[in-house]
Amino acid sequence: MPGPRQIFIAVIGAGGVGKCFLTQLKTLASRLSQSHAAPTYFSLVLLSTSKKLIYSPTYQPLSLSTWEEQLQTSSTSAKSPADVLEFLAKADEPVVLIDNTSNQEWADSYPSFLKQGISIVTPNKKAFSSSYALWKDIYASARNGDGKGGWIYHESSVGAGLPVISTLKELVETGDEVRKIEGVFSGTMSFLFNSFMPVGGGGGSFSAEVKKAKDLGYTEPDPRDDLNGLDVARKLTILARLAGLPVESPTSFPVQSLIPTALESCKTGDEFMQKLGEYDGEMEKLKKEAAAEGKVVRFVGSIDVGKKEEADDTLTRFDASHPIAALKGSDNIISFYTARYGENPLIIQGAGAGGDVTAMGVTGDLIKCLRLMHS
């Protein structure tokens, strides 16, 4: 079998996750040469933000130490996916595209890259949770039994670096029957409800806790983007599809929005935040009802693989002793109920958001990709 060879890497996005990833990539480059379990040679040949781009026309390695200054001083504007593909397709070594954006245009371009044999590693949820047609196109274009097409890995599209997608894939591929997937899939929702209604009592009003979460950076700039439930719905869509359900879109199953109906017409996030306190009564009622039963309320998503009503995300009551109630901080928890695991599910728990842990899922996928391409 062939030995190691050069592999080219192109990175799109140098924001929160992208910056952490590039730091990990630099460490990886220096570690790989000493590692017994990973391949050795890769070169960064292109790096792009939404505005600017640096690349090496002759595919000579860009520096992993000075990319930030180089980007700042670059006079080259960012290019379209089609233009980047044209450049990468001409390379005479294998290429991995790392998309650290959450951009739909890049997601839509994955099939073209994969068909050209370019592998893709990404935390971009939109590629796998938008139309079912795009999902099918991506997986049909990726490498399958025929040895053609690029590899596709997207661990960090659900639960950041937690081994959620690899575990689900392995359950399915080894022939287990996945019956139900349940969990807390949003770091924001986790933090919000762990603060709003901690086990043992306490917690402020709902609007106060939303404000706290926003101030601490746990929400999107506009908290409605978390409270509308769509982020969780996207993650459920990805897992449901991996479990074999042909989910048409993230809005094809019941999604509970925590935005009060009367506030749906708010024009800005600021207006929404100002008025949210007027509707604290609804959430307070739910909290009291749950407390009367000795329970707490959490925002969970679940997929019933056997049933027609494939997935939903909703407020649910849990006993204080339930692992979902005991969750801390902004942790995610994902439980897989399967034929082999029986009544006690396989559970994965831990930080499901944050630059470093999200980038870790990307770096881990890249290592898997490199190993496949080097072998």
Place this chain on the structure above:
Amino acid sequence: MPGPRQIFIAVIGAGGVGKCFLTQLKTLASRLSQSHAAPTYFSLVLLSTSKKLIYSPTYQPLSLSTWEEQLQTSSTSAKSPADVLEFLAKADEPVVLIDNTSNQEWADSYPSFLKQGISIVTPNKKAFSSSYALWKDIYASARNGDGKGGWIYHESSVGAGLPVISTLKELVETGDEVRKIEGVFSGTMSFLFNSFMPVGGGGGSFSAEVKKAKDLGYTEPDPRDDLNGLDVARKLTILARLAGLPVESPTSFPVQSLIPTALESCKTGDEFMQKLGEYDGEMEKLKKEAAAEGKVVRFVGSIDVGKKEEADDTLTRFDASHPIAALKGSDNIISFYTARYGENPLIIQGAGAGGDVTAMGVTGDLIKCLRLMHS
């Protein structure tokens, strides 16, 4: 890149795990042709128990449906690892050896197989938890950057099919700093203490619970093999080594045996079981002391990666709300405390013993191996 090709598989062991694995292998063979994410072609060319063997001298595929009858009627005795290696090394296609035994002789032979380019997939703890010299020899003989040697995968050597080893490897390879690993690593110990001291009170005497666990098949035929703590020590040894600690042997750190000193000289397991009840007082005392603090006792293992005292397994008290206290049945739980995950560890939980879930780890590793060999 080359397309799919034939890969030969040799399986040692057809007991509890082995039988489940062969069933999964048959399902895999029929599933792979439809799967988008896995390679297609493999053939079983050798299958051996500790007594008998069937093989195909011309490397034609053995039947995955009739292997049980074929083994029964076979007149060929089992061969030594060296003889099996001689046969497999002559194959002109890549080979994966699946060792579903817990045999030290097979474990000792891994370096020879790996050096011949034969990949190994196994749940056999002894290969990775005996002498540090064997560990180093195995990993030095396996494929590393130079493209030579076979691949080695052993997910099911800790926590059965739970993604424990793959997760730890990924933490290390992506550059996280693993500070502490803590958990319940033995399905037997988990069941025993969850029954002996359930959260909320209750539970029988220690000897009665050991007897119950034995009767339900949760212990080794001789329960002393579980109670001596060596099984947990072996698993800790494997994880500590993967985290970078050069642990010499599973007895190089403190191991707490639950065998009363006075019973260490018992000649048989039956004698031990008859006398164990006389020493229930010691365990009862621990139970009462913990209960007085509102806690429960669990048998946990931990590895402090930074400290000199590398690992230990011992009885520890936990608050009722702690995830380790809340464990159910014979589940395992493993917590990774790392720099990236901070105060809230990455946790993996679920069945850590049983034929089907152990075989699942083996099948999952085989799929990874096939994918690498096909790519």
